[in-house]
Amino acid sequence: MSNNIVLSAQGLVKRFGGITATNNVTLNLHKGARHALIGPNGAGKTTLINLLTGVLEPTEGRITLEGQDITRLAPHQRVQRGMVRTFQINQLFDTLTPLETLALTVSQHQGLGGKWWQPLGARKAVTERCEQLLEQFHLTSVMAEETRVLAYGKRRLLEIAIALACEPRVLLLDEPVAGVPAGEREELLQTVAALPADVSVLLIEHDMDLVFSFANRMTVLVNGTVLTEGDPDTIANDPQVKAVYLGHGEDAHV
């Protein structure tokens, strides 16, 4: 069982001055999992992602990736070890084209990021992978346009394509469909559903339709701590979870 765990956080605590944003969180991500992390606004989901990816350093606790301690590694070192994230708010290279963005990411992943004498795109292995990704994420038609002029849905697709170009074994998706207009949504949902089966995914999402259609395991985070964890059916019928979400629902109706 424990051999099956690819990413593990044990007793994570993060305090900002007097505020405890993450309080003793333990989370195990299994190989090939489709694991959703849900919780109301302010529950500490994004802080947890930042701790896992190394943007923030935990006050206490330990993080292991495939059995190795990565608690003190820099963000780019965790990426090199196979853990990649996407961002809730697009973080793209605005003046580069999608093709350049992916070519650079694939080159970096293939260990060519330091090559300064050969041109970007000289290697067939790089450009062929770019071609696949462009195709898979419906970006071929806009591959030569500057990223900043792309439609929001395309930018969102590129956001995820960049992460996949790093060939992750663990993928952290931070609200992948946030803000995507209805017309461009289907394209995005399909690509999320079609992620490679051997990639273990931790999904943070507010959209319950996506969560319940996608996840086979769920963790509910409230006020920085884990409220409960289980499979989707258990979570859906859990009275505590209902209280948290319905409570908010009632507020909204007032």
Added chain:
Amino acid sequence: MAPQNTLLQARRFRWWEPVFWLLAFAAPLALPSHALIVNEIAIVALFALSLDLILGYTGIVSLGHAAFFGMGGYAAALFAKHVMPDPLVGLAVGIAAATVLGAVASLTIMRGTDLTRLMVTLGVGLIMLELANKLDWLTGGADGLQGVMMGPLLGRFEFDLYGRTAAWYSLSVLLVLFLIARRIVQSPFGATLKAIRDNRLRAMAIGIPVTAKLAQVYTLAAALAGAAGALLTQTTGFASLDLFEFHRSADVMLILVIGGAGWLYGGILGAVGFKLLQDVISSVTPQYWTFWIGLFLVVLVLVGRDRLFRPWTWFGGKKA
């Protein structure tokens, strides 16, 4: 078009590029009395090219780039005076000295915001200026380093009073380093620099070791700035504190603003524009030329470069 062709297409030379360089190399022949200013433009262009690598391509602002220019200049001059007068060996020494300084100084620009970088680079520039001033047994202090005699280039071409050899020497060094820089910015390494410029957070999130890249490009830019400084002291036979002065760091930034940062010809065309403007205006009003340069810059920034150099778009009304 296939992705590979699309990517590789960006590397091709445009038709006007060889024309531009041919004209540049023909200039000392066609305008023999202006060879000195051609030399000066080539040197400033190289200096601006160097700043473009860090400012335009990587997004590192600097107000102290003259530190490397001066380091290269003094190192080349001292080497010629005390060791040997060969220009190319001296150029290599100047580049090496500036590279070492760049590698050390790169430690200061890895963290912080644009504002802290402006302050820190300014500080490094001032420190170098004061060091050159105080170490007068070595540098000549405020009097400058006199008596730098250069040997003939490649053992054959003597530097003449009209500056023709100097102009061709500087242009050749500029061209070679330009071609290397061009190759670098089109490589995967160059692409990672642009990624850092556009979004540092995401650059880290795709596995780019950002601080290491910053150190590398800063050191590389220092090397090019050192080459420019070495060319200046070699072709003028003189090194003074002026090499380290703040106005050099500021001028080179203005040149990039005029020519456009983030493309390599920006520094070169900016240098041509800036030097010619300076030359023409200062021959008309020697005392007030900075006023006109200042006015030009204000107009340039307010109107925008694209519109200013396309007068036919001024009265066309707004298009959606």
